Amino acid sequence: MQEISVQTAWLTLLRAPGLGSKGVRALLALADGDVCRALERARCDGRALGLAPRTRDGLRRPDSARLEADAEWLARPHQRLLCCTDADFPPQLERMPDPPAALFVVGNADLLLRPQLAVVGARHAGPVGRRHAHDFAAALAQRGLVITSGLAEGIDAAAHRAALEVGGGTVAVVGTGPDLVYPRCHAALREAIAEQGAIVSEFSPGVKARPGHFPRRNRIIAGLALGTLVVEAGLRSGSLITARLAAECGREVYALPGSIHNPLARGCHRLIRDGARLVEDVEEICASLVPLARAQGADLAARLREEVPVGPEEPVAALQRDPVYADLLEALGHDPVTLDTLRERSGLSPPALSSMLLRLELDGVLVSQSGGRYQRVS
Template sequence: MNEHESWRDWLVVLRTPGIGPGGLRERLGAARGQIGQVLAQLRRHAATLDLEAQAWLRQPDEARLAADLAWLAEPGHRLLCCTEADFPPQLETIPQPPAALFLSGDASLLLRPQVAIVGARSASGAGRETARLFARQLAHAGFVVTSGLAEGIDAASHEAALAAGQPTVAVIGTGPDLVYPRKHRGLSAQVAAQGVLVSEFPPGTAARADHFPRRNRIIAGLSLGTLVVEAGLHSGSLITARLAAEQGREVFAVPGSIHNPLARGCHRLIRDGARLVESAAEIIETLVPAARALGAELALRLEQVPAAGDRTTTSGWRGDPQYRQLLEALGHDPAALDELAERTGQTAAALSSMLLMLELEGCVEGLPGGRYQRLPGV
């Protein structure tokens, strides 16, 4: 089966009413990851599904599928499936993990250590400035800032990371071809160019209220920790924080004035066990061990070392010939991921894991535009 046929099968199944990510993953497990077999099984047993699903499987909307495929054919667009080696492993442990993600931008960023910054849409000027400060410092420390492209704290966080020349991840509650709110068209384009836009929803999917809690579980799931900056007691940001806590991730909250209604959500989080933070340095110190563990997990997942090897520590790479080959290929000038893949013969997913380890060791620096620079003395 060629890539186009595989994409079409994925799209047909993803658009089948009533299946959902859990149902699809269960069927993929039974079919050993073969989407064509999943689709064939669905069609054979269509009578067990509801009438809408039966009608879709019997006669899919070819115009809709053609539009989906046209979107995927655009440069920088991708359907990242849970059966692929570079599907983010941190999403595998969350409740109802997505079966596939529509991406616009640099897919390898999803393998890097991320920190979510979320908060009120109606944030104060001081709250937005606080978000910018944290985002800028976290980005310079090597963490990818992840948020939801909403107004207020989300937008401020994305903008600060981009202004710092660093990438950012935006998880959205619409199809990947739509922008919500519309005023963020320019910001969305910047994120796609310098980072990556992520959606669980197929192209053409409009914004709906129930999409945003689903989006929030992915924001929390991708991130090693979630920082809440200004949130009311009924804020959607508290949902993201709760999901992060349930997923075993760190939750951080910035305290505020007792007279500010947008501080009450943060104060509730702190009372419930979130870490009170006043600087990005506190977050960085807390999350560095988790970032190193993620790098080691990615290395094992991508079969860069045997399970019993010593790359579970950050110094284990030094004797590995593939890491030495990567450093030689990198040379002393900035290079993009696709250039390094061509020079080394390694996949982009494998290189992302290796570069993460080298960044954590202070040997390589990530640069704007998805490029990497070998640091002096290495």
């Protein structure tokens, strides 16, 4: 059998009809995480493995034109395929039901390792709901949280725009291929997010929007974030699906109350009755998320660097005594510096660097600025 590259093997598995994330991960498990071996096993033993005929055919005779187009898309700057076998694949996704096997990313993939809050709600939100989404997202982005949403009209768009306006990070998880604009009215917004944040999709380039794609998108939004804030939602809103999925992942669910006369408040009121946290100001969210964000950063750093997490006593002093953190602080200097420059100076891998910067930011040692720059506080 002709040898193929790791990238081609991944693209072939992701394009195979009927395989899906569960199927890809099951094949990887049989091959000890080796994607080329997984593809070869599926091609040789597909029937014994219970693969459907159309899946076996798609693996043996993939559409070469589509694979070439996928490879060309990935060859462009700031576009990549983030696989579950990569060191910087978001670890929080592994703690959710049916995690994706890979994600297509446009923009800054490092944002997926930072603590995120999902802000979701009605597409046809009223002016008050959009203002609430804007104000909450802006304030939380200024506090260092990445704002994650689905690039839909209404609440999603208001949250993304707010994060961009204050120079914060934002992640848009979409229900199409990563190269498509949906809805079309968000072409400019999508471009801005790709420049300052990240566009994320489980679907291969060129895949158009379908109704079944959006619940799958919603599960990734819920899985990436430490918590989900629902601003306005009707009783049949897809945002309630995101909130339910977040709860199933063990994540926090927040809901803004509204007028009893507003149909778009009823979904939030149902969530509150079902146990979601009623929130009225930003500090209520910060109070519950900052400890979770600190734990996420410590867990990621420990996993990547095989270090003992810093204890709760004197966290800043303990971090500064750690020789690796001390080297990073020296690399920071005292002037604003970009993430790329820090990588060059420190020699740290992107996931390790992101987790360490998060710890330092949460403990008040540094601040993140617009343009992806960092600066020491003192």
